[in-house]
Amino acid sequence: MSVEKRVAFKSRGLPWLLLAPQLAVVGVFFFWPAAQALLQAMQQQDSFGASVVWVGLDNFRALFTDGDYLASLRLSLLFALLVAGSGLALALLLACMAQRVLRGARWYRTLLILPYAVAPAVAGVLWFFMFAPGLGLIAHGLEWLGLDWNPLLNAQHALVLIVVAAVWKQLSYNFLFFLAGLQAIPPSLIEAAAIDGAGPWRRFWTITLPMLSPTSFFLLVINMVYAFFDTFAIVDATTHGGPGKDTAILVYKVYYDGFKAMDLGGSAAQSVVLMAVVIVLTVLQFRFVEKRVNY
Amino acid sequence: MRRMIAPALATVLLSIGLSSPAQAQTEIQWWHSMGGALGEWVNDLAKDFNASQKDYKIVPTYKGSYDESMTAAIAAYRAGNAPALLQVFEVGTATMMASHGAIKPVGEVMKEAGIKFDPNEFVPAVAGYYTAPNGQMLSFPFNSSTTVLFYNKDAFKAAGLDPNKPPLTWTEVALDAAKLKAAGSKCPFTTGWQGWTQLESFSTWHNVEFATLDNGFGGPAARLAFNSPLHVRHIENLANMAKQGLFVYKGRGNAPDASLVSGECAMETGSSSLYGIVKRNSSFAFGIAPLPYYHDVPGAPQNTIIGGASLWVMSGHKPAEYKGVAAFLAYLARPDVAAASHQRTGYLPVTKAAYALTDKSGYYKANPGTDIAVEQMIRKTTAKSRGLRLGNYVQIRNIEDEELEQVWAGKKTAKQALDEAVQRGNEQLERFQKLNR
Secondary structure, three states: OOOOOOOOOOOOHHHHHHHHHHHHHHHHHHHHHHHHHHHHHOEEEOOOOOOEEEOOOHHHHHHHHOHHHHHHHHHHHHHHHHHHHHHHHHHHHHHHHHHHOOOOHHHHHHHHHHHHHOOHHHHHHHHHHHHOOOOOHHHHHHHHOOOOOOOOOOHHHHHHHHHHHHHHHHHHHHHHHHHHHHHOOOHHHHHHHHHOOOOHHHHHHHHHHHHOHHHHHHHHHHHHHHHHHOOHHHHHHHOOOOOOOOOOOHHHHHHHHHHHOOOHHHHHHHHHHHHHHHHHHHHHHHHHHHHHOOO | OHHHHHHHHHHHHHHHHHHHHHHHOEEEEEEEOOOHHHHHHHHHHHHHHHHHOOOEEEEEEEOOOHHHHHHHHHHHHHOOOOOOEEEEEHHHHHHHHOOOOOEEOHHHHHHHHOOOOOHHHEOHHHHHHHEOOOOOEOOEEEEEEEEEEEEEHHHHHHOOOOOOOOOOEHHHHHHHHHHHHHOOOOEEEEEOOHHHHHHHHHHHHOOOOOEHHHHOOOOOOOOEOOOOHHHHHHHHHHHHHHHOOOEOOOOOOOOOHHHHHOOOEEEEEEEHHHHHHHHHHOOOOEEEEEOOEOOOOOOOOOOOOEEEEEEEEEOOOOHHHHHHHHHHHHHHHOHHHHHHHHHHHOOOOOEHHHHHHHHHOOHHHHOOOHHHHHHHHOOOOOOOOOOOOOOOHHHHHHHHHHHHHHHHOOOOOHHHHHHHHHHHHHHHHHHHHHHOO
């Protein structure tokens, strides 16, 4: 029999006081900007903020009647799936391999964690140079293989470029979580399976992967959010959304229209839409994917 | 903690001690976007001006790239602490003009300070860009460049071409490019700033309309017109060259410059301010030629269009600061100062006197090619060639890039892409007009 342990506060004020710092941080850094974005999305203003016109839903109407915007939405979904999918698979592979390494394990792990310390713009430039036709090491290699590599004019090549850069940037984060998840799996389970005659492949699918499912689910959500929100600097540093608009993902358009073109109303409307898209996606993931997670 | 307080206190005391003799001086903040060697140039200008008198002190601050410093200044203006002087790229001109009292016209600043200031002393195609319809100069043309053709003389020689006979027309560009390709060049021709060189400057150079209402000088109701038969013909021509491997697309903005400097591309149309970089970093002999044109177009060549930036005076500062700004701008326009700037940076001379002085000093003879850009500009402009005054132009440049890339990739015909670019650009102009009636 266990006694329920409850802490009761004598006054009503104290709990609020204790919560206040956290509430203040969330309010100032999340709710206030989000409210501002909503407000600005209903307005159009010139760059200097001298004339503000209330336009209601005009900014949103403009977005959804623009075929390019819908194309960008589809592109962002594809991009997020590619980044999250290949990012998780690669990180899991590396984590499994790092787990098995006996000598110099620390070195491998440190090296794998390094990219996380690199700023997105730097990551973008780095891959841009390696993939730059005529300059880059990888571009030379691809040409040597007979591939006419040209991310400046070939949309698929450009997409590959930003996906690779985005995946690489997030790889360390995923790797760390997978490694921690792997280390938390009791070795006795694996050993028992091995004694029962399960091979490495079978052990991975029936024991390791299910045991990792909470980690994988968490990482899936985080990676989707990362691909949707955090990748504009990579696009800005590599393709500028080109060729044409073929790599202009939603968050890059938000950044470009707001900070380069200074169309605050249009940019705010886009950020509201983006926020809604990510909220919906996250809810969907919790409803459908989480059912398959065993904690 | 105490260990940190002591140095902080010392710094405060020290700075009070250092600044006290300068208290009679009026400090003037100047935000700019000149990095590297150009940043040194800006700092030297401020230093020399500060040393030349003791009433004012210009404090230059590097605020990142053109769009970054403009964004920073606008944010600062909204917060009530904008700098007195701000460098803005030519693309931002219409935005600055429509800023509803955020700026103070340079003509007005000079008049209030009682300094003689004649806009006619400036190079017309440069000053025209920054002048209001009533003839008042709105911003000070600080660093202007224009579009020229750079070519690799060694590559020309290797292809059996005369290195002293650059192509002058687009027909000759294609012919020379074919010879270069036959001699093994992987990139006979490329272009930097495609929207600026192949659409904007192309229009003024051929004296055809880029946008209605005198390219926007006639008011915010102007709409784009760069889908005329001549424009389509030119873009089609470039698309054909791209198909044959004579024109190789090397990216947006100044990204293609590197392929000229490395020797990969034999010809590039780009900014004249590339001169210093090619001269310092390339390992081959290079030449500069005027922007190519179509010889059958009547009135061509007219004049090319400028790029670069100008200095805007922001409102809301003390009268003493404006006097200082006026004195500084007058200093920058002095023939000797402007001539020295022109020769040091490769930017165009700001005033006619600076050009004459540079010419007299024998600089152009000693540095062949440096006069090409000046000669393209130092002409009497027409209503179609004076410049551009279009709102939301940062976005329109981007639209030009996006649509042209579709042509180079073979996804759209020249006509389709230009029509689409005009239509999308016009949507931007309509938005701008709605906000700036």
